[in-house]
Amino acid sequence: MKILKTFKVVATALVVAIGVNMTGFTYAVSSTATHKIKDFKVVASSGKVKRSQIAVAVRKGYPGVVPKITANPSPMHPDCFNVRFMYHNELKRITFNCSDGNTELTMVTR
Numbered sequence: 635m636k637i638l639k640t641f642k643v644v645a646t647a648l649v650v651a652i653g654v655n656m657t658g659f660t661y662a663v664s665s666t667a668t669h670k671i672k673d674f675k676v677v678a679s680s681g682k683v684k685r686s687q688i689a690v691a692v693r694k695g696y697p698g699v700v701p702k703i704t705a706n707p708s709p710m711h712p713d714c715f716n717v718r719f720m721y722h723n724e725l726k727r728i729t730f731n732c733s734d735g736n737t738e739l740t741m742v743t744r
Contacts, residue, residue: 671727671728671729672728672729673728673729673730673731673732673733674691674728674729674730674731675730675731676688676691676713676730676731682713683713683715683730683731685703685705685715688701688703688715688717688730689701689703691730692717692719692728696719696721696726699719699720699721700719701717701718701719702717702718702719703715703716703717704716704717706729706732711731711732711733713730713731714729714730714731714732715729715730715731715732716728716729716732717729717730
């Protein structure tokens, strides 16, 4: 009888803990979630993409912003860049060359 009562208490505590943990995940959805991040493909004429080329591409679409560019190379995507910037008081995140997307931006720099 004592074992059955202990099992019920432990099971109830476990169910409550899982329930509280799941509601925390449900309400912790960010406005900058990864499914909202656009990925663009940048092709450089010289072969390797530079940070200055990424900055020009961002400023073309979002005039007046100061992007924070971080390189995030991986074996599959060596020219991967993450970009963050504020645009109209909203944090925007864009990636360049981090997936196999087809949205291509050509570099036109002087």
